[in-house]
Amino acid sequence: xxxxxxxxxxxxxxxxxxxxxxxxxxxxxxxxxxxxxxxxxxxxxxxxxxxxxxxxxxxxxxxxxxxxxxxxxxxxxxxxxxxxxxxxxxxxxxxxxxxxxxxxxxxxxxxxxxxxxxxxxxxxxxxxxxxxxxxxxxxxxxxxxxxxxxxxxxxxxxxxxxxxxxxxxxxxxxxxxxxxxxxxxxxxxxxxxxxxxxxxxxxxxxxxxxxxxxxxxxxxxxxxxxxxxxxxxxxxxxxxxxx
Amino acid sequence: xxxxxxxxxxxxxxxxxxxxxxxxxxxxxxxxxxxxxxxxxxxxxxxxxxxxxxxxxxxxxxxxxxxxxxxxxxxxxxxxxxxxxxxxxxxxxxxxxxxxxxxxxxxxxxxxxxxxxxxxxxxxxxxxxxxxxxxxxxxxxxxxxxxxxxxxxxxxxxxxxxxxxxxxxxxxxxxxxxxxxxxxxxxxxxxxxxxxxxxxxxxxxxxxxxxxxxxxxxxxxxxxxxxxxxxxxxxxxxxxxxxxxxxxxxxxxxxxxxxxxxxxxxxxxxxx
Numbered sequence: 001x002x003x004x005x006x007x008x009x010x011x012x013x014x015x016x017x018x019x020x021x022x023x024x025x026x027x028x029x030x031x032x033x034x035x036x037x038x039x040x041x042x043x044x045x046x047x048x049x050x051x052x053x054x055x056x057x058x059x060x061x062x063x064x065x066x067x068x069x070x071x072x073x074x075x076x077x078x079x080x081x082x083x084x085x086x087x088x089x090x091x092x093x094x095x096x097x098x099x100x101x102x103x104x105x106x107x108x109x110x111x112x113x114x115x116x117x118x119x120x121x122x123x124x125x126x127x128x129x130x131x132x133x134x135x136x137x138x139x140x141x142x143x144x145x146x147x148x149x150x151x152x153x154x155x156x157x158x159x160x161x162x163x164x165x166x167x168x169x170x171x172x173x174x175x176x177x178x179x180x181x182x183x184x185x186x187x188x189x190x191x192x193x194x195x196x197x198x199x200x201x202x203x204x205x206x207x208x209x210x211x212x213x214x215x216x217x218x219x220x221x222x223x224x225x226x227x228x229x230x231x232x233x234x235x236x237x238x239x240x241x242x243x
Numbered sequence: 244x245x246x247x248x249x250x251x252x253x254x255x256x257x258x259x260x261x262x263x264x265x266x267x268x269x270x271x272x273x274x275x276x277x278x279x280x281x282x283x284x285x286x287x288x289x290x291x292x293x294x295x296x297x298x299x300x301x302x303x304x305x306x307x308x309x310x311x312x313x314x315x316x317x318x319x320x321x322x323x324x325x326x327x328x329x330x331x332x333x334x335x336x337x338x339x340x341x342x343x344x345x346x347x348x349x350x351x352x353x354x355x356x357x358x359x360x361x362x363x364x365x366x367x368x369x370x371x372x373x374x375x376x377x378x379x380x381x382x383x384x385x386x387x388x389x390x391x392x393x394x395x396x397x398x399x400x401x402x403x404x405x406x407x408x409x410x411x412x413x414x415x416x417x418x419x420x421x422x423x424x425x426x427x428x429x430x431x432x433x434x435x436x437x438x439x440x441x442x443x444x445x446x447x448x449x450x451x452x453x454x455x456x457x458x459x460x461x462x463x464x465x466x467x468x469x470x471x472x473x474x475x476x477x478x479x480x481x482x483x484x485x486x487x488x489x490x491x492x493x494x495x496x497x498x499x500x501x502x503x504x505x506x507x508x509x510x511x512x513x514x515x
Contacts, residue, residue, distance in 0.1 A: 001375075004371070004374050004375065005375075008371055011363075011367075012360060012362055012363070015362045015363075016362065091359075091360075091361070092354065092356040092357075092358055093358040093359060093360055094358070095319075095324050095352070095354050095358045096358035096372065096375070096419070097375070098323070098324045099322045099323050099324050099347060099350065099352045100347060100372075100375040100376055101343075101344045101345070101346075101347040101348035101375075101376060101377055102344070102375065103343075103344060239326075240323070240326065240343060241325075241326020241327070241340060
């Protein structure tokens with residue numbers, strides 16, 4: 001059942017022209033940024049060659065690329081998550097799922113996995129672009145892998161947040177705006193200090209960004225995702241009135 | 244579930260064996276849907292109060308009432324789309340609040356607005372609806388053909404739902420409700436937006452469905468009730484004012500004046 005709903009979700013995300021526009025635009029921005037960073041790197045490369053322990057190509061090109069990808073996906077994910085539940089409610093098709101013999105967790109997990117499949121495909125194509133570095137020089141594959149993992153975890157976190165907000169409202173626009181607002185709020189927490197700072201997913205991305213995979217950060221992401229998915233399941237099963 | 248069915252089969256067999264009466268007579272009609280004291284509040288406003296009904300296999304029940312009488316709310320509660328504030332619903336012996344998955348598997352529901360995905364093709368959508376209602380993969384194609392044939396959708400399987408006219412969308416909605424051949428079919432104003440020929444076809448279909456399953460439908464058309472329903476239930480301001488056979492409704496006068504009489508006298512007794 002989860003697979004059925006996930007497949008349907010992916011199918012309907014990919015039949016919407018807006019998805020293709022978003023993907024194309026994202027690839028364009030990403031390629032532009034990639035070329036700009038590559039250009040910068042080539043200009044300073046001669047000077048850096050004289051320094052001892054100078055930063056390599058991967059850390060100068062792929063790392064900033066990954067952090068930009070995070071910000072772009074943070075703004076883009078709400079546009080996908082608003083379709084998952086809020087738009088179905090507005091189109092009256094939600095009632096099909098509510099009267100079907102499926103549990104709330106199957107609906108929510110199906111939708112979340114469908115969303116993750118779409119986001120993974122975006123991250124995958126961007127990962128391919130990072131691997132282009134290997135054509136010209138020796139790339140640091142470990143760093144690229146940790147960056148992609150970080151981007152994936154961060155995007156999945158914002159996806160889970162968006163899914164929950166989407167389950168609270170019947171208006172897709174409200175869902176998208178509220179999700180963007182909360183995401184920006186969490187991003188801004190990065191500038192504060194102490195305990196509050198630790199609540200920001202973007203802070204936990206930073207160590208993955210420089211190639212450090214720590215249990216703390218990975219478990220933060222997993223807890224964040226699981227928390228919001230569980231909240232969504234609770235919300236939907238409450239709506240179903242399941243005792 | 245299997246045990247329950249076995250027990251029931253045993254009891255039925257026992258009754259049949261020990262009965263002097265002809266077999267067909269003592270075969271009790273199986274209750275497929277029963278609702279007790281359904282009440283629904285929207286905020287503080289009571290939309291449906293204390294509605295009880297039972298539906299047997301092979302029975303067609305018509306739900307009548309003015310606009311805003313609580314017909315759609317009642318049907319949504321029966322279909323499990325809206326949890327009732329009070330009351331119990333059981334479908335094929337499964338309580339909807341404790342065994343929602345098993346109960347909903349025996350239900351087909353067409354809401355007021357058909358729950359369609361406009362960007363899907365008719366075949367894909369019906370396949371999805373069938374799979375969602377636990378039709379196994381090997382039976383799916385046969386069920387799809389039957390549902391399309393019953394709703395005369397044979398020639399538009401490849402079309403996008405969003406491009407279909409309202410009447411066709413309504414038919415896709417009905418096909419979605421019957422594709423898994425459920426024991427209980429709930430239709431909220433099934434003939435709205437259809438042309439006279441289609442209305443006749445859908446009525447024939449409902450009568451056909453009523454032979455094997457139980458059907459409950461809401462409508463504003465009194466002749467529809469007269470033609471296809473075995474029983475009628477009239478709601479007025481969320482309360483049941485009539486629940487009996489359609490023959491009973493016709494006994495004193497014609498069905499229209501009975502309906503008007505029943506729905507007009509309710510407000511005074513409601514102001515108790």
